[in-house]
Amino acid sequence: MSIVPSVPDRSRADHLAALRAELAHARAARGAVLPFGLGIVDDRLADHGLDGGGLHEVAAASATLNDDAAATLFAAGIAARFAAQPNFSVFWALTRFDLYAPGLEQVGLCPDKVFYAQAQKDSAVLAMAEDALRDGSLACVIAEVRHADQTATRRLQLAASDGQTPILLYRRHRTRERCPLGGLSSAMTRWRIGSVPSARLPHAGVGRARWSVELVRQRNGNPFSIELDACDDKGRLALPAAAADRAAPAAGAVNQAA
Template sequence: MVCPASTSNRPPAAPLAALLAELTQARAARGPALPFGIDAIDRRLADHGLDGAALHEIAAASATLSDDAAATLFAAGIAARFATQPGFTVFWALTRFDLYAPGLEQVGLGPDKVLYAQGTSDSAVLAMTEDALRDGSLACVIAEVKSADQTATRRLQLAASDGKTPMLLYRRHRVSDRCPLSGLSSAMTRWRIGCVPSARLPHPGVGRARWSVKLVRQRNGNPFSLELDACDDQGRLALPAPAPDRASAAAGAASQAA
C-alpha cells in the first residue's frame, strides 16, 4: 500500500501568496514607465520613461573595453532602479561571465539583487530570458548576446508584455566596424552608450565618468543624443554641472553690463 505523500514538508501557500501579492502591488505602484528623473531625457521619450513591460536594447558605441563597460553599467543602473522595491530581483543571463561585481554594486546593483544564469550559446540565453520574463516575478531581466534576429526580439517583446517585466537586451559587438543596432528589431527603444572625457577637476583626482547617451530609435518618438554624468550609487544619471570658468565668465559679463 502506498501512502499519500505527507504535506507537512510543503511550503505554506499563504506566505507565498502574500509575497506574490506584495510584488504585484509594488509593480503597480511603480507605474507603467520608469523615468530617468532628467527632464532632457524624459520629455523626449514617448512614454516619459522606460516602458516597464517592453524590450529595450543597448549597445556600446564601439568595441573598446571602456565603451563596453559604460554600456554594461548603463544597463545595470536601469536595472537597479527597477529593483528598488524590497524582494525584487534582477535576472542576468549571458554566455561568458565577465562581469565585475564591485562595479555593478557602485551603480546600485548589489549581489543580493542579482540572479545570474550562464548559457552555452546565444539561443540558450534567449530561451532562459524568455522564460524569466514570462514568470512575471522579477524586477528586470538582462541578457547579453552577440546575435538576435527580429523574430527573437519579437518573442522577447511579447514575453516582456505578458510578464509585465522590463527587458534589457545588451547586444555585444561581434566585429569592431559594425554596430550591433544596425539590424531590424522589435525593441521599444535602442540605446548606444560610449565614454567621453569627463570634466576637469580643480584638484588632482578621479572625477565622475561621463557618457555619450544616444537614443538611436524609439517607437512613436524621435532619436536624440546627450552627454551625461555616469550612474551614481543608486543607478541615476545626471546632467553635467556647468563648468566653473563658464559660470565666472557669465558673472563677469553680467557685472560689466550693469
C-alpha cells in the same frame, strides 16, 4: 455504487489566490514607466521614461573596453532603479561571465539583488530571459547576446508585456566596428553608449565618468544624443554641471533623478 463528489482543496486555492495578489501588488509597485528623472531626457521619450513592460536594447558605441564598460554600467544602473523596491531582484543571463561585481555595486546593483545564469549559446540565453519575463516576479531582466533576430526580439517584447517586466537586451561582443543595432528589432527603445572625456577637476583626483548617451530609435518618438555624467551609486544619471547650470534657469529641470 455511489460516487462521492470531490471537494476542492480550499487551502490550495487560497494559497494560489494569495500568490496572484502578491504578484499583482509587486507589478503595481514596480510601476509602468521608469523615468530617468532628467527633463532633458524624459521630455524626449515618448513614454517619458522606460516602459516597465517592454524590451529595450543597449549596445556599446565601439568595440573598446571603455565603451563596453559604459554600456554595461548603463544597463546595470537602469536595472538597479527598477529593483529599488524591496524584495525585487534582477535576472542577468549571459554566455560569458566577465562582469565586475564591485563596478556593478558602484551604480547601485548590489550582489544580493542579482541572479546570474550562464549558457553556452545565445539561443539558451534568450530562452532563459523569456521564461524569466513571463514569471512576472522580477524587477528586471538583462540578457547579453551576440545575435538576436527580429523574431527573437518580438518574442521578448511579447513576454515582457505578458509578465509586465522590463528587459534590457545587451548586444555585446561587436566586431569589425559594425553596430549591433543596425538590424531590425521589436524593441521599444535602442540605446548606444560610449565613454567621453570628463570635465577637468580643479584639483588632483578622479572625477565622475561621462558618457555619450544616444537613443538610436524609439517607438512613436525621435532619436537624440546627449552627454551625461555616469550613474551614481543609485543608478542615476546626471547632467554635467555646466549643462545643468544652463538648463535650470530655463526650465527648472532637476539635475538628478529622485
